[in-house]
Amino acid sequence: MSREVISHTDGHVYEFAPEMEPVYEAADGESLTIETIDSLNGEIQSDDDLLDAIPEEVNAATGPIAVEGASPGDVLAVKIEDVRVAEDRGRVLTAPGFGLLQDDPGIEHPATRITEVDGEGDGSDGAGSGSDGAGGGSDGAGGGSDGIGGGDRIEFEGIDVPIDPVIGTIGVATPDEAISTLTPDDHGGNLDTTDMTAGTTAYFPVFQAGAMLAMGDSKAAMADGEMCGTGAEIATEIDVTLSVIEEPEVPLDRPLVDTGDAVKTVASAETMAEAVEIANRDIVRLLARDHGLSRTEAYLFSSLVGGLEISQVVDPQVTARNAVPSEYLSVPF
């Protein structure tokens, strides 16, 4: 069957809530293309466009999409097949009161730099400086986008950076309160996690009938940490296949990703100390089950392979992961 396209113009949200009105109802197992606008709704188009404050409405998430048969207690699997940049530029920026070094007097807030997509058209524009080598330093399947118009890199002040897209905000309807698309939590949301890219399957708990998936806030490239508060924010087209895992053997309390190379628990909390503790506790449970270990043994083992990773340190809650290489852990669904 032909792949349905769901655009932000069909519907988008600025919060994940218990009750959400779907813009589309997908069959279990359906493949879709989801079009997202950049996190700032296209309002930043040049270096002179400055963000004086984080807008009330930010990180527009295309959707929500109801998935047939998804019921509370189930797990929604989102197989991310491709993420393509869908405009000729991204933007990376600071805003007052936001970002890791927001109090540094030597750093301007606000400040904007446009990151143009290079290598457009016939792919022979020759503007690049030849540094389109390895990816952005994060592990995982990566999955380099083919890119709209053949663009495979962005340029930051003359420096080429390979396009390695990240879906910044992705999540489902919440259990009991509305949560802004600026904030990550157990439903997902603004996780700003570099693993949310092509090649990864992301698993979310289903809190409400239909799950109500929405996503947006993509970046052409982003560092683990998202230190200045943004990556290279950009519009994207995202190919996904959605599947419902009914009555999973293992309950899922918050997002989990399988990058192909590693399985990672993803936890958000007020402090990094809390987030890594939750992420570790979740991975200990999975390791214990997978290997028939006691909790104590699983904890000891978690201290030998993979480890703790930082997703982002700048949102209203921070996000961490506990990664275990795939050879040591299978997704239990």
Next chain:
Amino acid sequence: MSREVISHTDGHVYEFAPEMEPVYEAADGESLTIETIDSLNGEIQSDDDLLDAIPEEVNAATGPIAVEGASPGDVLAVKIEDVRVAEDRGRVLTAPGFGLLQDDPGIEHPATRITEVDGEGDGSDGAGSGSDGAGGGSDGAGGGSDGIGGGDRIEFEGIDVPIDPVIGTIGVATPDEAISTLTPDDHGGNLDTTDMTAGTTAYFPVFQAGAMLAMGDSKAAMADGEMCGTGAEIATEIDVTLSVIEEPEVPLDRPLVDTGDAVKTVASAETMAEAVEIANRDIVRLLARDHGLSRTEAYLFSSLVGGLEISQVVDPQVTARNAVPSEYLSVPF
């Protein structure tokens, strides 16, 4: 010239201090082999050996080694050429009041598991289950040790884990107060950083004449985070070459590592929020200098490539890194 061997039996310390008495004086550019005992001084040899508390004297660091010509304000480059495990077992353990999940009632404190080194002797003992594939999930040059007696993996409760050694404690004389080998700080110390392995060059600020390098507390394998408080603690032989960078162009305030794949600032602080802020501030300075960017631009760029990483979350201060792929940053020495 033949390579001098400095053993923990020649001398070791349990604190880094402003005044330290060298056990050996190395020439600038000299290559050495440094023998280290495990962090618990060989006292844990079976699963029945439990650690009721972290000992007063822990992480014995072989040395200190004075390096000829090193003066305050210089940089000491430690090229780590090889790290070989030097005994037939490691040990991973919990102790009361220590570790990320120390308050979890479902996890035993204390608990010990011996991790035997497999594949000894002729390398054909066949005990392995075939999972000696990819490394421990951290990036970087890695550099898998040849291992004493051919051992290339440890076994945890029947699960094979490739040996990927880490020097847990490595540092130099401090500027003005004595710091236990349990604590990391700007002089290095108990950094518990997976990048401290073969293939990495580590750079330390020189605070005192001779630098006074010491190291120990190696692990056969360790997860980023060192969640339970240890990796697979083990004795090692470490090949290094020591060089003094006099009057460096860029001052170095705390450790920096070059893994071959990435340059990473390393920062320790009371909280992860503070540690990542310091690590980011340091990388911003290096990026600005390397690319002729303003601080603002360097900060924006830091949010696009590489990113924040966790070294450990369990010591009296926690340790974080900010990694930038080598194609985007050169070590300024």
